[in-house]
Structures are given as structure tokens and as C-alpha cells.
Amino acid sequence: MTSDVTAACPLPIGQYTHVLMAHGGGGRLMQQLIDQVFISAFSNPRLDERHDGAILDAQGRRFAFTTDSYVVRPLFFPGGDIGTLAVNGTVNDLAMCGARPRWLSAGFILEEGLPIETLERIVASMRQAAATAGVEIVTGDTKVVEKGKGDSLFVNTAGLGTIDHSMPIGPRHARIGDAILLNGDLGRHGMAIQSVRDGLEFEGPIESDCAPLADIVMGLIEAGIAVHCLRDLTRGGLAAGLNEIAATARIQIDIDESAVPVSEPVRGACEILGFDPLYVANEGRMIAFVPESDADRALAIMRALPVGDGACRIGSVLSDSPGLVTLKSRIGARRILDLLSGEQLPRIC
Amino acid sequence: MTSDVTAACPLPIGQYTHVLMAHGGGGRLMQQLIDQVFISAFSNPRLDERHDGAILDAQGRRFAFTTDSYVVRPLFFPGGDIGTLAVNGTVNDLAMCGARPRWLSAGFILEEGLPIETLERIVASMRQAAATAGVEIVTGDTKVVEKGKGDSLFVNTAGLGTIDHSMPIGPRHARIGDAILLNGDLGRHGMAIQSVRDGLEFEGPIESDCAPLADIVMGLIEAGIAVHCLRDLTRGGLAAGLNEIAATARIQIDIDESAVPVSEPVRGACEILGFDPLYVANEGRMIAFVPESDADRALAIMRALPVGDGACRIGSVLSDSPGLVTLKSRIGARRILDLLSGEQLPRIC
Numbered sequence: 136m137t138s139d140v141t142a143a144c145p146l147p148i149g150q151y152t153h154v155l156m157a158h159g160g161g162g163r164l165m166q167q168l169i170d171q172v173f174i175s176a177f178s179n180p181r182l183d184e185r186h187d188g189a190i191l192d193a194q195g196r197r198f199a200f201t202t203d204s205y206v207v208r209p210l211f212f213p214g215g216d217i218g219t220l221a222v223n224g225t226v227n228d229l230a231m232c233g234a235r236p237r238w239l240s241a242g243f244i245l246e247e248g249l250p251i252e253t254l255e256r257i258v259a260s261m262r263q264a265a266a267t268a269g270v271e272i273v274t275g276d277t278k279v280v281e282k283g284k285g286d287s288l289f290v291n292t293a294g295l296g297t298i299d300h301s302m303p304i305g306p307r308h309a310r311i312g313d314a315i316l317l318n319g320d321l322g323r324h325g326m327a328i329q330s331v332r333d334g335l336e337f338e339g340p341i342e343s344d345c346a347p348l349a350d351i352v353m354g355l356i357e358a359g360i361a362v363h364c365l366r367d368l369t370r371g372g373l374a375a376g377l378n379e380i381a382a383t384a385r386i387q388i389d390i391d392e393s394a395v396p397v398s399e400p401v402r403g404a405c406e407i408l409g410f411d412p413l414y415v416a417n418e419g420r421m422i423a424f425v426p427e428s429d430a431d432r433a434l435a436i437m438r439a440l441p442v443g444d445g446a447c448r449i450g451s452v453l454s455d456s457p458g459l460v461t462l463k464s465r466i467g468a469r470r471i472l473d474l475l476s477g478e479q480l481p482r483i484c
Numbered sequence: 485m486t487s488d489v490t491a492a493c494p495l496p497i498g499q500y501t502h503v504l505m506a507h508g509g510g511g512r513l514m515q516q517l518i519d520q521v522f523i524s525a526f527s528n529p530r531l532d533e534r535h536d537g538a539i540l541d542a543q544g545r546r547f548a549f550t551t552d553s554y555v556v557r558p559l560f561f562p563g564g565d566i567g568t569l570a571v572n573g574t575v576n577d578l579a580m581c582g583a584r585p586r587w588l589s590a591g592f593i594l595e596e597g598l599p600i601e602t603l604e605r606i607v608a609s610m611r612q613a614a615a616t617a618g619v620e621i622v623t624g625d626t627k628v629v630e631k632g633k634g635d636s637l638f639v640n641t642a643g644l645g646t647i648d649h650s651m652p653i654g655p656r657h658a659r660i661g662d663a664i665l666l667n668g669d670l671g672r673h674g675m676a677i678q679s680v681r682d683g684l685e686f687e688g689p690i691e692s693d694c695a696p697l698a699d700i701v702m703g704l705i706e707a708g709i710a711v712h713c714l715r716d717l718t719r720g721g722l723a724a725g726l727n728e729i730a731a732t733a734r735i736q737i738d739i740d741e742s743a744v745p746v747s748e749p750v751r752g753a754c755e756i757l758g759f760d761p762l763y764v765a766n767e768g769r770m771i772a773f774v775p776e777s778d779a780d781r782a783l784a785i786m787r788a789l790p791v792g793d794g795a796c797r798i799g800s801v802l803s804d805s806p807g808l809v810t811l812k813s814r815i816g817a818r819r820i821l822d823l824l825s826g827e828q829l830p831r832i833c
Contacts, residue, residue, distance in 0.1 A: 154598040159628030172600070173624055176607045177590075177614070181622040189622035191587055193646055194545040202589035202642055203625045238540055240551035241526075242640045244593070249503040251521070258525045265526070273530040273538035275522055276552045276640075279508030280831065286633040291591045291625075293551055293642030297542055482629065 157477025161370025161416070164476055166379075185383050186305045187228040187367065190298065197298035199234035201225060204291040208482045210257065213327045214343030217290055218260030220418060220484055223347050224369065225294040226268045230349040231365040231421065233304035233356060234296030236268060241275040241292055246285035257288065268347035270294070300356055306383035309364040313452040314430035315388065316423045318351060318437050319344065319445035320396040321373055325415035325480050326404040333408065341400050346419030346442045354436045355423065362433075364424035369484055371475065372414045374460070376422060378474045382458030390450035390472065393465045413462075414475060416483040424452065506826025510719025510765070513825055515728075534732050535654045536577040536716065539647065546647035548583035550574060553640040557831045559606065562676045563692030566639055567609030569767060569833055572696050573718065574643040575617045579698040580714040580770065582653035582705060583645030585617060590624040590641055595634035606637065617696035619643070649705055655732035658713040662801040663779035664737065665772045667700060667786050668693065668794030669745040670722055674764035674829050675753040682757065690749050695768030695791045703785045704772065711782075713773040717766045718833055720824065723809070724763070725771060727823045731807030739799035739821065742814045762811075763824060765832040773801065 157164045174182055181189035188201030205221045215223075222239065229236040241261065245254065265272050323344040330341055348367060355362050364384070366376040373395070381388045397405075397412045405412050419442060425433045430448060437443030453461075460472040506513045523531055530538035537550030554570045564572075571588065578585040590610065594603065614621050672693040679690055697716060704711050713733070715725040722744070730737045746754075746761045754761050768791060774782045779797060786792030802810075809821040 152600055154594045154596060154600060154603065154628055156596050156628050156630065159594065159626055165626065168600075168626060169624075172604055172607055173590075173626070176604075176611045177621040177624075179620050179622060181620070182624070189587065189589075191622065191644070193547070193586070193644075194543075196543040196545065198542070198644075200587060200589060200642075200644055201623050202591045202640065204591040204593050204627045204640060206593060206627045206629050237542070238538065238549060240538075240549060240642045241522075242551045242553040242642075244553050244555060244638055245503045245508065247503060247505050251501055251503060251517075254503065255521055255525075258521055262525045271528050271530070272526040273528060273540065274550050275518075275526070275531070277508055277514065277517060277522070278553045278555045278831075279503055279505050280555050280635060281505065283632070284635040286629060289593055289638070291551065291553060291640035291642075293549075293589045293591075293640075295540070295542075295547075295549055295644065482627075 156481050160477045160481065161375045162475040162477050184305055187231040190232055199229045199232035199296040199298060201228040202291065202293040203228065204289060205484060206289050206482050207484050209331055210288065212331050212343060213340040215345040216257055216260050217288065218257035219264045219345050221290040221292045222261050222264035222268060223345050223418060224484060225292040226270060226347045226349055227367040229294045229296035230352040231367050233302060233352065233362065234298045235353060236270045236294055236296045236349050238273045238295045239265065239270050239292050241272050241290060243277045244285055244289040245277065245279045246287050247279055247282040249287050268349060302362060304362050304365055306364055306380045309380050309384040309386055309424045309452055311386065311452050311454060312427055313363055313424040314427050314448055315450045316425065316430065316433055316437065317447055317449045318421055318443040320398045321417055321420060322397055322401040322405060322412035322415035324418040325483055326401045328483055329408060329480055330404055341404060344417055344419035348419065348421050348442060350440050351437055351443050354440060355433055358436055360429045360433045361426050362423060366422050368417045368420045368422065370416050372416055374413045374472050375474060377460045377472065381460050385455060385458055387453045387456035387459040387461065388450060389453045389461050389463060391463050394447055394449045396445055396447060410479055413472065414479055416480065418484065505830050509826045509830065510724045511824040511826050533654055536580040539581055548578045548581035548645040548647060550577040551640060551642040552577065553638060554833060555638050555831050556833050558680055559637065561680050561692060562689040564694040565606055565609050567606035568613045568694050570639040570641045571610050571613035571617060572694050572767060573833060574641040575619060576697045576716040578643045578645035579701040580716050582651060582701060582711065583647045584702060585619045585643055585645045585698050587622045587644045588614065588619050588641050590621050590639060592626045593634055593638040594626065594628045595636050596628055596631045598636050617698060651711060653711050653714055655713055655729045658729050658733040658735055658773045658801055660735065660801050660803060661776055662712055662773040663776050663797055664799045665774065665779065665782055665786065666796055666798045667770055667792040669747045670766055670769060671746055671750040671754060671761035671764040673767040674832055675750045677832055678757060678829055679753055690753060693766055693768035697768065697770050697791060699789050700786055700792050703789065704782055707785055709778045709782045710775050711772060715771050717769045717771065719765050721763045721765055723821050724823060726809045726821065730809050734804060734807055736802045736805035736808040736810065737799060738802045738810045738812060740812050743796055743798045745794055745796060759828055762821065763828055765829065767833065
């Protein structure tokens with residue numbers, strides 16, 4: 136390996152004087168921006184954990200707190216819309232902290248001229264997604280910007296969840312020997328969006344996998360599985376999730392390519408459009424790092440739920456390392472599964 | 485009075501098919517949008533309180549949770565920038581719930597091409613404002629949109645605060661006989677922004693009043709003042725804050741115009757530009773509804789703090805009403821201080 140293959144070796148942000156689309160793409164440039172602008176300014180123990188959210192100790196209890204803004208285009212796509220995404224995305228970030236999602240905020244930035252009917256459809260989706268995920272939208276804000284200064288509608292949701300256990304769950308807790316479990320096939324969200332953008336129709340529309348993941352997490356925790364690390368596979372896909380964990384935990388992760396499920400329509404779309412499904416964003420897919428001894432039981436728990444019925448074991452943590460992800464191909468060769476520098480698919484979430 | 489003078493009588497949102505700038509202006513149209521699109525869809529007891537944030541009961545403790553997106557233009561203005569505003573605005577919404585502000589999230593929507601140096605200046609302001617207000621920025625998110633699809637930078641902050649007392653504080657708790665206290669002169673934030681936009685220089689620049697208000701609130705609560713309602717005077721200014729409280733609590737509020745402080749530079753700018761300072765946004769001004777018997781002690785507590793050194797009593801709650809705010813002029817005549825339908829100053833926060 137060369138010295139620039141992992142997320143542990145960022146290039147200086149200083150070589151870019153202006154924000155590029157790639158700074159929002161979930162790859163190495165986004166990591167650099169986060170490290171060198173945000174974390175260096177706001178540094179504190181919670182932010183430094185590089186988790187999907189912050190774990191807070193408040194009044195003797197533990198909570199998870201997280202935020203995401205949603206800028207996806209188009210607003211409506213097969214399997215969901217920006218509203219379902221804004222609820223499920225934040226619900227999932229809380230779940231990845233081992234928390235039970237409870238309350239969301241919703242902040243809207245509306246562009247002058249947006250049809251109110253469009254806003255009402257999105258709000259109805261948020262209401263439905265919140266009911267499905269068992270969370271309440273309890274506070275909000277609305278801003279309007281002039282025509283041409285926004286893009287119809289952006290939504291931010293922040294979320295708060297309660298943590299009723301004492302397990303430390305997070306990227307730095309992944310351990311040598313851990314089995315890595317995935318809850319289903321990859322790439323459906325990204326390919327659903329891109330197919331709409333490109334006006335492609337495959338044998339049928341590819342539907343986004345957008346779904347809440349908290350039931351899986353609560354199921355694992357309540358069954359006493361020693362969950363070490365959880366990550367939902369959004370921007371940058373499986374490759375980005377694994378690389379971030381490998382770099383934070385300073386481990387080598389090895390993935391068996393043949394074990395990673397990708398549906399035929401998604402594989403076909405990726406081939407036509409030139410994408411690698413391991414890098415494509417998902418909105419209802421997660422990986423769990425659990426001890427080898429808990430792996431079979433954890434898989435059974437995941438498979439018992441609709442959102443985990445395609446769960447499988449895709450790899451394991453091999454050894455200490457500055458942070459490395461390897462992929463064992465179908466013919467047995469190993470290659471490095473690196474972070475991309477930018478993004479394949481802008482504005483996917 | 486006619487039947488359309490208060491916030492209690494909204495026009496149907498149905499007459500507008502598209503979002504107008506006025507839907508974000510803090511006036512009656514924004515109230516209608518919130519009522520008829522958001523609250524009707526997400527209805528729950530916390531949202532229905534119409535507070536600056538939600539009060540949550542979690543694990544036997546009380547918390548406040550709030551969010552605001554910031555779209556102010558220009559990004560930098562005398563007395564602050566979008567970063568100071570994004571921290572203080574959310575800190576103040578938590579304080580208005582009677583909470584001690586503790587943790588913030590920060591979500592950035594960046595426009596492709598934004599100078600990274602601009603982002604770094606804003607992040608440095610947020611860091612400084614957070615340190616001053618005693619809060620930590622613990623989690624965040626970054627999205628990038630194409631050039632022309634945003635407006636350099638939008639920030640969302642959500643905030644979480646702890647409530648260590650059992651006082652019910654909120655719009656519906658304002659009571660007949662309450663004294664209404666204001667912490668200082670009005671209109672500086674709005675006029676600071678508008679002066680820059682119009683390229684006006686008065687005798688000196690008008691500086692925004694942007695400041696954290698939590699010390700005032702904690703001071704009142706710790707001194708045992710029976711605080712009934714708190715409101716910071718952002719979009720729509722004093723008039724909007726009073727009207728919202730009057731409509732929610734179903735009371736008549738009477739304000740003594742001569743008691744409301746407005747600095748000479750702000751009064752002059754308002755006259756030149758055609759604004760009424762009672763409707764101009766502030767970012768470090770609040771009103772407190774307290775029992776008559778606590779009013780003098782509360783004023784002394786406010787005046788002992790730099791952000792409250794101009795504190796004064798501006799009026800009182802007179803009687804039950806469907807929701808009415810009256811203004812007693814310098815010559816003793818009373819007029820209705822109504823909500824505006826739209827906004828005087830777009831993108832003020």
C-alpha cells in the first residue's frame with residue numbers, strides 16, 4: 136500500500152481555496168473539510184468521537200444528539216422523498232449511537248415560489264415516517280429565501296434519543312476478531328435517485344431502501360449482543376463507512392466481496408452508469424461490528440425484522456493497522472477498498 | 485377593533501398557492517403557514533405549546549429542544565455575523581424555555597464556490613460565541629449544493645438545554661396583572677443589517693445587539709422570580725412577540741410607548757428607511773412576564789448584567805381577550821399594535 140490509500144492521510148485543505156461539490160460527497164475531501172475546519176475549531180470529546188451523533192451525559196442519563204441537512208434532488212423519488220429521508224436519516228444516526236430515537240426538530244429553508252402543495256406533500260411524508268419510526272417532531276423553524284437563492288426546499292432535522300444501556304458503541308470500539316454484519320442489499324437509494332435523474336427505466340423502477348433502522352439496533356441491544364460499532368451506509372456507501380471506522384479504530388477490515396448482496400437491477404444500473412455499488416449511498420442499510428461469538432445470534436435477530444431480512448455476514452476485523460480496508464475478490468485476490476476523494480453522486484441525501 | 489386585527493384570526497393559507505417571502509417574515513402569513521401546514525400535520529402537545537422550543541420529559545428530567553436555520557444577508561454585519569447569530573439565536577430560544585443552554589448541533593449547507601476562508605471566519609465566530617454562551621457544539625453535518633442553487637452559506641443550529649426547576653414558563657402562562665419587562669433598546673439588529681444593505685452610514689455604524697440572554701434568565705430563576713413567560717424579540721420584533729403571546733394566552737397586553745427604549749441612531753435610521761422599531765428584529769432582546777410583586781426585583785437582576793443594563797418595564801397584562809395588544813401613545817391615546825401580514829426586512833436572521 137502507498138501512504139495515501141487511507142483516510143488517515145488527508146491532503147491539506149489549504150490547496151483548495153473554495154468549496155467544491157466534492158466537499159459534500161462523503162469521501163476524502165469531505166473528511167478533510169470536517170477535520171480541518173470544523174473539528175479543529177469546535178474540538179471537544181464528543182465531536183472528536185467521529186460518531187453519527189454525540190453521546191451526552193445529562194442529569195445522570197445518557198442521550199444521543201445528531202443533525203443532518205437534506206438537499207436531495209429530485210425531491211420525490213421511487214421509494215420516498217426528501218421528507219421520508221429527513222426523518223429516517225436522523226432516526227438512523229441516533230440508532231447508530233445505540234439510542235432509541237425519540238424527538239426530532241425540523242427546520243425548513245423554502246425558496247420563494249415553492250408550490251405550497253409540494254410542501255404539504257413533504258410534510259405529510261415526514262408525519263408518516265415519524266409515526267412509523269415512533270418519533271415525534273416537537274419543534275421547528277421556517278425561513279424563506281428569494282427565488283434563485285435556494286433550490287425549492289432544504290430540510291434540516293436534528294434528533295434526540297435516549298440510551299438505556301451502558302455499552303460503549305462507536306467507531307473506536309471496533310475490535311480485532313469482530314464479525315461485520317450488513318442488513319441487506321446495497322445501492323438501492325443511490326441508484327433510485329440516479330435512475331430518475333437520468334430518465335432511465337430498467338425492468339422496473341429501482342426503489343430507495345429508505346427505512347428506519349432503530350428496530351434492528353434495539354433488537355440487538357435488548358438481546359444482550361455486545362455491539363461494538365454501528366454505522367449506516369449513506370454518502371460514500373459501504374466503502375466510506377468501513378474506511379472511517381478502520382481509520383478511527385486503527386484496524387484492518389477485510390470484506391468478502393462475494394458475500395456483499397447487490398440486487399440484479401442495481402448491479403445492472405451500476406454497470407450502465409459506471410458506478411461501484413460499494414460506494415453508492417443507502418438510506419436503510421447499516422453495518423454492525425459484533426464479537427464472533429455473537430454473530431450468528433445477531434444475524435438471526437436482524438433477519439427476523441423486515442428491514443433486516445437480507446442480513447448477512449460480510450467480513451471481519453483482521454488486525455491493527457493505521458486504517459485499512461481490504462476486499463477479497465471472488466477469485467481470492469485482495470485489493471484495497473479506498474475512500475474516493477470526492478463523490479460519485481452529488482445531492483443524494 | 486375589527487375581527488382581523490389579531491393573530492387569532494388567520495386567513496386561509498389556501499389563497500396562496502406558492503411560498504412568498506412574507507411566509508418567512510415573522511408576521512401573520514408565517515403564522516398561517518406554521519398553523520396550517522406544520523402544526524396541523526405534526527400536532528402534538530409540545531408543538532402545540534407554540535414556544536420557542538419544546539419542553540421534553542426524558543428519563544425523569546426536563547429538557548428544552550429547539551432549532552433555527554439562519555439565512556441572514558449579508559453574512560457579516562456590524563456587531564456579528566451569521567455564525568454569532570446561529571449560536572446566540574438558538575441559545576436564546578433555549579433560554580426562553582427557562583432552560584440552561586448546554587449543547588448545539590451545527591448543520592451547514594454550502595454553495596459550491598464559497599471561499600473556504602469565509603467558512604473559517606464564520607466557524608471561528610461560532611466557536612467564540614459558543615464559548616461566551618457556555619455551550620458546546622457537539623455534532624454537525626455538511627452538505628454542498630451547486631453554484632446557483634444556494635446562497636453562499638446557510639447554517640442550522642439545534643440546541644438542547646437542561647431545566648432544573650419546575651416552573652411552567654411559556655406563552656400560555658402569561659397572566660392578568662403581570663408586569664412586562666424588556667432588557668434594553670429595540671431595533672439595533674434589524675437596522676444594523678439594513679444599513680449595510682442600503683450602504684447607509686449614520687453618525688457611526690449601528691451595531692447588532694446580537695448576544696446570549698441565558699444569564700438574564702438563569703439570574704431571574706435562581707433568584708426565585710416567578711417567571712411566567714419569556715420571549716426573545718427576533719423576526720417581527722416586539723410587536724410579533726407580544727401578539728403571539730396575547731393570542732396564545734388569550735389576554736390583552738397594554739404597552740406604554742414612551743417606556744420602550746429606542747436609541748437615537750436606530751430611531752433616525754427607522755425614520756429614513758420607513759420602519760417602525762416596534763416591528764424590527766432584535767437578536768439580544770427579550771421580554772419577561774413576571775408578577776407585579778416581583779417586577780422591581782426582576783428589573784434589578786436584569787440591570788446588574790451587561791446584556792440587561794437597559795432593562796425597563798414597558799407594560800402589563802390588562803384583561804382576558806381573544807388576543808389583543810394595545811399601545812398607549814405619549815399623548816395618552818391607545819391604538820392596536822397589530823401583527824404585520826408579511827415582513828419589513830427579509831432574511832434578517
